[in-house]
Amino acid sequence: MKILFDLLDRVAERRVRALAQRTSRRSALVRVGRVLVAGAFALPVLPFDRTQQAHAAGGAGGGGGRKRQPGEYDCDYWRYCSVDGFLCSCCGGSATSCPPGTEISKVSWLGTCLNPTDGKNYLVNYYDCCGRVSCGRCFCNTNVGDRPGYRLGVNNDINWCMASDSSVYHCTLSVIVGEA
Structure with missing residues (x-):
């Protein structure tokens, strides 16, 4: 079982490192900002539709x-x-x-x-x-x-x-x- 967890851990680490090498912090913040802004428009807060x-x-x-x-x-x-x-x-x-x-x-x-x-x-x-x-x-x-x-x-x-x-x-x- 430990071997399986070690394998999963290594695969996950490689993928996260590869993503970090391809993506800058600024672009990641831009993407997160876009998701938050889009979410604010997608969720109707006021007025309420009843x-x-x-x-x-x-x-x-x-x-x-x-x-x-x-x-x-x-x-x-x-x-x-x-x-x-x-x-x-x-x-x-x-x-x-x-x-x-x-x-x-x-x-x-x-x-x-x-x-x-x-x-x-x-x-x-x-x-x-x-x-x-x-x-x-x-x-x-x-x-x-x-x-x-x-x-x-x-x-x-x-x-x-x-x-x-x-x-x-x-x-x-x-x-x-x-x-x-």
Whole structure:
């Protein structure tokens, strides 16, 4: 057994010495630097993409005993035309207010939704409620008017809690801002 280890040791030593003769310290540092820089761009740190987490949780209804508003738990409701997340109305809040123990995100995304009742388009701000783990109920991913990630203000696949005190996502609000 000792003979095998000695052989492996000699082979490894020869290879390391040959590599050291062909490579300078500077080129080795350059390569390590390139790997670190590429790794920094390859690993998304902020903003967090929560698409997979939301898809894994599915979407069942729920209301917490409040009186249900028309369409409040339905992803097809017109004001949810660009929502991507769990509806706060199913998580102890409402379409316009965060559940207790969460806070509204400091940033949001904007959508333009058509109200079929009056035929008008409305601007709808979508805010994430932050501070507790994901609700896991009433997941909607409608994506009307969603844009690629390089246009962050109109992209809904981002954890908008990143600017808040807690970056933990809970649910999403849809606040009608006015007529478009």
